[in-house]
Amino acid sequence: MKGVNYQMLYNKKKHFCDLLSVKFIILILFLTVSLCVLFLFAINDIAENNIPANTHSFEPPSINYTLLNKLATPFSQKNLIFIGDVHGAFDELLKLINKIDYDPLKDHLIFVGDLVAKGPKSIEVVRLIRSLGASCVRGNHDDKVLKWKNLLNFLDSRKIELNEYIKEHNISEDIVKSEHGLLAKKLDVETYNYLLSCPIILDIPEYNLYVVHAGLLPDVLLSEQDPSDIMNMRNIKGDGKPSKSKNEGHAWSKYWNAVQEKSSSPRTVIYGHDASRGLKIKPYSFGLDSRCVYGGELSALIWNDNREIKSVKCKQYDS
Numbered sequence: 001m002k003g004v005n006y007q008m009l010y011n012k013k014k015h016f017c018d019l020l021s022v023k024f025i026i027l028i029l030f031l032t033v034s035l036c037v038l039f040l041f042a043i044n045d046i047a048e049n050n051i052p053a054n055t056h057s058f059e060p061p062s063i064n065y066t067l068l069n070k071l072a073t074p075f076s077q078k079n080l081i082f083i084g085d086v087h088g089a090f091d092e093l094l095k096l097i098n099k100i101d102y103d104p105l106k107d108h109l110i111f112v113g114d115l116v117a118k119g120p121k122s123i124e125v126v127r128l129i130r131s132l133g134a135s136c137v138r139g140n141h142d143d144k145v146l147k148w149k150n151l152l153n154f155l156d157s158r159k160i161e162l163n164e165y166i167k168e169h170n171i172s173e174d175i176v177k178s179e180h181g182l183l184a185k186k187l188d189v190e191t192y193n194y195l196l197s198c199p200i201i202l203d204i205p206e207y208n209l210y211v212v213h214a215g216l217l218p219d220v221l222l223s224e225q226d227p228s229d230i231m232n233m234r235n236i237k238g239d240g241k242p243s244k245s246k247n248e249g250h251a252w253s254k255y256w257n258a259v260q261e262k263s264s265s266p267r268t269v270i271y272g273h274d275a276s277r278g279l280k281i282k283p284y285s286f287g288l289d290s291r292c293v294y295g296g297e298l299s300a301l302i303w304n305d306n307r308e309i310k311s312v313k314c315k316q317y318d319s
C-alpha cells in the first residue's frame with residue numbers, strides 16, 4: 001500500500017512539475033511576444049517621427065505639408081493683393097496695409113511666405129495676417145519653425161526635456177538657442193495651425209496664377225516637384241535641376257518665362273525668397289522680395305490692370 005501511495009505521490013508531483021513547466025513556457029512566450037510588440041511599436045514611432053540619428057548639424061524631423069491648394073472662390077472674387085517676404089517686420093507690414101488702403105470687405109491679402117525669422121516681431125506678424133483672413137504659402141523659414149514646433153510638441157507629449165534630447169542625440173548646445181527653435185517655443189496653437197495650413201503652392205485658376213515662396217520648374221508636373229525645392233530654389237542648373245544658389249545656372253524665372261511664352265495656356269508665378277535680385281517683374285513672373293529685413297522695402301503687388309506695386313521703406317533688422 002505504501003508503495004502505491006509513493007507511486008501516486010510521485011505521479012502527482014510529476015503532474016505538478018509538468019503543469020509548472022507548461023505555465024513557465026507560456027509565461028516566457030507571453031513575455032517574448034510582449035517585448036516584440038513593444039519593440040515594433042518603438043521602431044514604428046521612431047520611423048513616424050523621423051527622430052534623427054546622432055548628428056551635430058541638426059535638422060528637426062520633417063513635418064506635414066499641403067502641396068497645392070486652390071484659392072477658394074469667395075476670396076478670388078475680391079481684389080487680390082500679394083505681399084512679399086515680411087520676415088517679422090510687423091511695423092512695416094502695418095504701414096504697407098495702411099498705404100494700400102486695405103479694405104477687408106473688398107480686398108484679399110496673399111503672402112508669398114517667410115512671414116517669420118530675421119525681423120523682430122514674427123509671432124505678431126502671423127497673428128495679424130491670420131486675423132485678417134489672409135492666404136499664404138509656406139516659406140523656407142516658416143518651414144524651419146514648423147519643424148521645430150513639431151519636435152517640441154513631440155518631446156512634450158513624451159515628457160522629454162529639449163536639453164535632455166539634445167544631449168542624448170549628441171547635438172551641439174547652440175541648436176537650443178537657434179532662432180527658429182526659439183520662435184517655435186513662442187508659437188501658440190492657433191498661430192502654429194495657421195502657419196501649418198499655408199500650402200507649398202497656391203493655385204488661383206481664375207487668373208492663371210500660382211503663388212510659391214521660391215520658384216517652380218517649368219517642365220515638371222506640379223505634383224512631382226519637391227516641396228523643399230519650391231521653397232528654396234533660385235536658379236536652374238545646366239542639367240535642369242534646381243539650385244539654392246544663384247551662382248550656378250540661371251534664374252528659374254528665366255526658364256519659366258521662356259516656356260510660358262510658347263504655351264497656349266501660360267501661367268504666371270508670384271513668389272518671394274530672392275532678396276538679392278530684389279523686385280523682379282517679368283511677363284509671367286513677379287518676384288516680390290524687395291529686401292525689407294535688410295533695410296530695403298516691403299512690397300505689395302495689386303492685381304489690377306496695371307499690376308500696381310506699392311512699397312514702404314523698412315528698418316534694417318538683419319545684414
Ligand SMILES: [Mn+2]
Nearest residue numbers: 114139140273
Ligand atoms: Mn526665403
